[in-house]
Amino acid sequence: MTAATSTNMIDQGLANTIAAESKMSFIDGQNGVLEYVGIDIDALARNSTFEESVYLLWHFRLPSESELAAFTDQIRNEYALPDQMWQLIKDLPKTASPMHAIRTLVSALAMHDPEADEQSPEANTRKGIRLLAKTPALIANFDRHRKDKDFIKPDPSLDIATSFLTMLNGEKPTDTMAKALDVCLILHADHGFNASTFAALVTISTLSDVYSAVTTAVGTLKGPLHGGANEAVMHTLNELGDISKVEDFVRGKLERKERVMGFGHRVYKAYDPRATYLKTFAKQLAADTGNQNLYEMSRRIEEIMAEAVAAKGIHPNVDFYSATTYYSIGLDIDLFTPMFVMSRIAGWVGHCIEYLQDNKLIRPRCEYTGPHSSPYVPMNER
Ligand code: ACO
Numbered sequence: 001m002t003a004a005t006s007t008n009m010i011d012q013g014l015a016n017t018i019a020a021e022s023k024m025s026f027i028d029g030q031n032g033v034l035e036y037v038g039i040d041i042d043a044l045a046r047n048s049t050f051e052e053s054v055y056l057l058w059h060f061r062l063p064s065e066s067e068l069a070a071f072t073d074q075i076r077n078e079y080a081l082p083d084q085m086w087q088l089i090k091d092l093p094k095t096a097s098p099m100h101a102i103r104t105l106v107s108a109l110a111m112h113d114p115e116a117d118e119q120s121p122e123a124n125t126r127k128g129i130r131l132l133a134k135t136p137a138l139i140a141n142f143d144r145h146r147k148d149k150d151f152i153k154p155d156p157s158l159d160i161a162t163s164f165l166t167m168l169n170g171e172k173p174t175d176t177m178a179k180a181l182d183v184c185l186i187l188h189a190d191h192g193f194n195a196s197t198f199a200a201l202v203t204i205s206t207l208s209d210v211y212s213a214v215t216t217a218v219g220t221l222k223g224p225l226h227g228g229a230n231e232a233v234m235h236t237l238n239e240l241g242d243i244s245k246v247e248d249f250v251r252g253k254l255e256r257k258e259r260v261m262g263f264g265h266r267v268y269k270a271y272d273p274r275a276t277y278l279k280t281f282a283k284q285l286a287a288d289t290g291n292q293n294l295y296e297m298s299r300r301i302e303e304i305m306a307e308a309v310a311a312k313g314i315h316p317n318v319d320f321y322s323a324t325t326y327y328s329i330g331l332d333i334d335l336f337t338p339m340f341v342m343s344r345i346a347g348w349v350g351h352c353i354e355y356l357q358d359n360k361l362i363r364p365r366c367e368y369t370g371p372h373s374s375p376y377v378p379m380n381e382r
């Protein structure tokens with residue numbers, strides 16, 4: 001906090017501001033703990049599915065077998081896209097980056113939903129289900145469009161991860177690949193008031209609508225200081241190409257006071273628990289798919305960063321090993337952040353519904369530091 005000239009303090013980046021209460025996810029940044037509704041993220045990654053974790057986040061408890069079956073059915077019944085959405089995908093430039101495309105497509109979904117402006121928790125949950133269900137088809141089929149491939153419709157007999165990979169690649173994924181993506185979706189589903197969730201909350205707090213909030217959030221997630229970091233990590237690994245180049249690269253970055261992407265976190269000053277899980281996962285998948293080099297380079301970057309900056313609380317974050325994981329699943333690099341979108345819709349929508357229970361317009365102030373009592377100088381005298 002820095003002192004402002006008024007009686008208030010400036011909290012730059014809102015780093016010390018607790019903006020509201022939430023029962024969804026708990027983060028202990030000093031000890032590297034993340035829980036969804038009290039359940040450790042590691043237990044969820046090992047035992048749950050993405051669909052079940054979303055139920056947990058939205059209902060604050062695990063579902064019974066029949067509740068999970070009903071919730072899964074609700075999602076799958078909403079997989080299909082309105083006819084005009086297929087045309088809209090076709091109309092997008094093939095050169096567009098997927099994140100720009102998805103922001104536009106998610107926004108357009110609102111215009112096909114008669115409940116778009118309904119604000120009841122039930123209507124907002126239904127919209128959340130629609131967003132969760134339709135976004136994978138939007139991402140996969142935008143990718144097919146840009147590669148001049150025919151569209152593939154979502155298959156309601158498949159879970160979200162399997163249906164997505166089937167649309168993307170035109171064939172069913174192996175169980176290992178589908179499980180890998182499902183686990184990534186679980187790990188990214190919620191994370192307190194991160195930048196994109198907070199952006200969604202700013203929007204919903206004006207009593208706008210869930211589609212607008214999610215569109216805001218997609219745009220916020222895109223930045224390389226947030227969800228875009230996983231793509232930046234992969235570009236770094238590709239540019240390096242060989243483990244022998246890692247040391248000079250990392251030390252050079254640190255000397256120039258530049259960021260090494262995939263490291264550091266506003267909240268975690270210990271190891272990000274999602275990265276702990278993803279590291280093991282990335283190692284296994286890289287070995288299975290002949291991408292050991294990527295894993296070895298990542299491990300070496302981590303080693304050098306640990307020597308140099310771990311004492312300052314800078315460790316790998318969720319984006320560091322998710323890069324190798326997504327690459328090993330066979331995803332194009334510019335689809336990494338869209339995977340984050342597919343998952344974080346759970347957090348964005350859940351937090352919007354929770355916040356609306358006791359809504360207060362989010363509207364901070366700024367400390368004005370410009371001049372006062374300035375004259376208006378006529379144009380010909382400036
Ligand atoms: N590489 C090198 N140094 C770093 C890094 C990094 N990745 N991250 C932080 N630092 C250093 C800063 O240079 C600064 O050092 P100084 O005190 O000597 O000036 C110190 O750590 C504190 O950094 P801040 O930027 O003040 O910390 P902040 O909490 O604002 O930053 C952030 C968090 C933005 C995530 C930062 O760590 C970063 O830029 N990381 C790289 C991008 C990234 O991986 N983002 C993904 C985050 S996870 C997510 O959003 C899903």
